[in-house]
Amino acid sequence: MHILIFGASGHVGTGLAQHLSADHRISGIVRSQPEGTTAYEPLVVPDWVDRPQAVIDELHRLDASPVDAVIAAVGGWYVDDAMIARGLASFDEDYSSYLRGHFAACAVSEALAEEAGSAHVRHLALNGVASVEACVGSGAISVFGAAQEMLIRVAEAETDTVDYRELKVMAPIGGDDRNDLRGGVETISLPKVAEAVSVVLTRPDEHDISTQLGV
Numbered sequence: 001m002h003i004l005i006f007g008a009s010g011h012v013g014t015g016l017a018q019h020l021s022a023d024h025r026i027s028g029i030v031r032s033q034p035e036g037t038t039a040y041e042p043l044v045v046p047d048w049v050d051r052p053q054a055v056i057d058e059l060h061r062l063d064a065s066p067v068d069a070v071i072a073a074v075g076g077w078y079v080d081d082a083m084i085a086r087g088l089a090s091f092d093e094d095y096s097s098y099l100r101g102h103f104a105a106c107a108v109s110e111a112l113a114e115e116a117g118s119a120h121v122r123h124l125a126l127n128g129v130a131s132v133e134a135c136v137g138s139g140a141i142s143v144f145g146a147a148q149e150m151l152i153r154v155a156e157a158e159t160d161t162v163d164y165r166e167l168k169v170m171a172p173i174g175g176d177d178r179n180d181l182r183g184g185v186e187t188i189s190l191p192k193v194a195e196a197v198s199v200v201l202t203r204p205d206e207h208d209i210s211t212q213l214g215v
């Protein structure tokens with residue numbers, strides 16, 4: 001498959017590209033040119049969230065092969081002060097990093113499907129445990145993570161041409177230094193996440209709209 005990754009520069013996007021590139025062609029949408037070599041072909045589109053059509057234009061400019069699947073690994077992670085104490089500006093910023101990016105990635109999938117004609121485009125959004133648990137110190141991530149599931153459900157309900165799925169990774173993903181692993185918190189390895197992503201993208205019909213991956 002030709003897979004387009006949004007959030008390719010991030011921990012999960014980069015790791016997925018490394019593990020999936022053996023079997024698939026991976027293009028990574030980034031807002032700035034990555035340093036060094038990457039497991040994905042970088043497509044630099046600084047304004048892809050505000051202008052999803054810019055991604056389609058860039059694929060045309062490169063004369064890229066049709067995209068079969070989209071992975072949205074957009075967002076990030078922090079543990080900080082309480083959500084209300086962090087204030088509205090911070091809440092707005094988190095909305096931009098999470099939900100707004102996922103909306104734009106869905107818009108790209110719709111545009112790709114329109115171009116593909118009868119072929120379905122597969123779309124997989126990554127989500128985390130914060131979307132089902134009220135995470136203290138990461139409150140906005142819980143709010144927008146929960147909304148992200150509904151974004152995917154509504155998008156799936158309203159389309160005939162994209163297979164929208166979500167994978168909730170229910171523990172910290174291995175190798176991310178931002179996670180607090182004191183007290184023996186178990187992680188899920190990147191290869192395990194990549195395998196789950198691959199299975200959902202290969203056989204979306206066999207999976208519910210939202211799937212959870214546990215330790």
Ligand SMILES: NC(=O)c1ccc[n+]([C@@H]2O[C@H](COP(=O)([O-])OP(=O)(O)OC[C@H]3O[C@@H](n4cnc5c(N)ncnc54)[C@H](OP(=O)(O)O)[C@@H]3O)[C@@H](O)[C@H]2O)c1
Nearest residue numbers: 007009010011012031073074075076097127128169172173
């Ligand atoms: N890390 C974990 O342990 C973990 C666990 C469970 C689930 N997940 C899920 O995995 C996904 C990605 O997490 P991650 O750990 O890879 O995050 P990350 O390392 O912080 O990377 C976040 C990515 O999102 C992009 N991004 C952030 N803000 C953006 C904005 N305003 N506009 C456009 N792009 C933006 C970044 O691109 P730029 O480089 O262009 O800023 C970056 O590629 C999240 O949805 C999260 O729920 C992660």
